[in-house]
Amino acid sequence: xxxxxxxxxxxxxxxxxxxxxxxxxxxxxxxxxxxxxxxxxxxxxxxxxxxxxxxxxxxxxxxxxxxxxxxxxxxxxxxxxxxxxxxxxxxxxxxxxxxxxxxxxxxxxxxxxxxxxxxxxxxxxxxxxxxxxxxxxxxxxxxxxxxxxxxxxxxxxxxxxxxxxxxxxxxxxxxxxxxxxxxxxxxxxxxxxxxxxxxxxxxxxxxxxxxxxxxxxxxxxxxxxxxxxxxxxxxxxxxxxx
Numbered sequence: 001x002x003x004x005x006x007x008x009x010x011x012x013x014x015x016x017x018x019x020x021x022x023x024x025x026x027x028x029x030x031x032x033x034x035x036x037x038x039x040x041x042x043x044x045x046x047x048x049x050x051x052x053x054x055x056x057x058x059x060x061x062x063x064x065x066x067x068x069x070x071x072x073x074x075x076x077x078x079x080x081x082x083x084x085x086x087x088x089x090x091x092x093x094x095x096x097x098x099x100x101x102x103x104x105x106x107x108x109x110x111x112x113x114x115x116x117x118x119x120x121x122x123x124x125x126x127x128x129x130x131x132x133x134x135x136x137x138x139x140x141x142x143x144x145x146x147x148x149x150x151x152x153x154x155x156x157x158x159x160x161x162x163x164x165x166x167x168x169x170x171x172x173x174x175x176x177x178x179x180x181x182x183x184x185x186x187x188x189x190x191x192x193x194x195x196x197x198x199x200x201x202x203x204x205x206x207x208x209x210x211x212x213x214x215x216x217x218x219x220x221x222x223x224x225x226x227x228x229x230x231x232x233x234x235x236x237x238x239x240x241x242x
Contacts, residue, residue: 002037005027006025006027012067013067020066021102042077049097052100052154054151063104063110068107069178072102076100079096080096089168090141091139091146096151098156101153108215119155119158120158124155124159130143131170135174135196175198
């Protein structure tokens with residue numbers, strides 16, 4: 001457990017909770033028990049949250065409680081902290097910022113939202129087609145902005161509204177599709193990772209396990225066993241002559 005003084009009170013955080021400390025607010029930090037504590041922290045410039053929200057907000061969201069169990073906020077923060085060995089790609093960073101901005105708005109008890117416009121399906125379709133065609137390489141945010149004609153954060157909102165996921169998550173799943181096809185054709189795992197757009201084999205393995213719940217090696221074993229079983233069960237054609 002961690003304890004800290006913030007905005008005139010003492011707060012305590014435990015495993016699985018999120019901590020929100022606003023800029024320029026004085027705070028400290030210490031172990032709340034003799035067992036000590038560990039935590040990971042992301043420092044985000046307020047302007048990035050402002051950019052992510054666009055014109056829908058008159059001011060930045062403010063979360064009054066520094067410690068929260070809010071599942072949406074925790075889910076927004078975790079992707080930025082769970083894989084510190086691999087730098088965030090442009091689209092991944094945008095996904096984190098967009099999700100975090102929306103989670104902070106949901107925690108803000110004030111009513112300062114400005115309603116957005118209709119969903120731009122044509123822009124989303126152009127972005128999706130670009131991701132499909134370029135899933136094996138790094139896609140920059142400015143490239144999607146140019147293709148879609150929208151800002152990266154507006155596109156992220158419209159993309160999720162149309163397809164139920166973020167541009168980066170969509171790109172990752174297309175890379176995984178590519179990696180599975182390569183592995184099924186006998187391409188070694190490290191080469192499959194490189195050919196499908198991942199930073200390295202460990203990066204592919206982490207994303208694969210997150211998406212499918214098992215390692216690429218185990219998936220290959222299951223796929224091979226399934227293929228053999230299907231071959232044994234398939235009907236066979238017999239020919240004969242009287």
